[in-house]
């Protein structure tokens with residue numbers, strides 16, 4: 001892969017990481033706020049229906065968080081691979097990862113075959 005191409009992928013990964021870090025922070029905060037007390041310290045009446053919705057939303061926020069953390073790990077790995085000079089090479093079988101795949105998933109560390 002050309003140095004200029006590698007640089008473009010690195011910039012893409014760094015931008016993606018920055019965006020995800022912002023999102024993860026935001027999600028962690030909104031998930032935590034749900035544990036907090038109501039403003040003014042008044043005890044809010046709890047309705048079962050509301051509780052269900054709250055729990056669902058909280059689980060949803062946490063499931064997003066998990067996915068984003070996994071994505072962040074993949075981005076870190078891809079950045080490592082750029083430093084190692086193995087970016088664009090499958091971690092599993094050593095085959096070249098098609099550039100088309102890297103454009104869609106710049107943090108892919110496996111070829112299509114191994115990812116499946």
Ligand SMILES: [Zn+2]
Nearest residue numbers: 090093111114
């Ligand atoms: Zn492979």
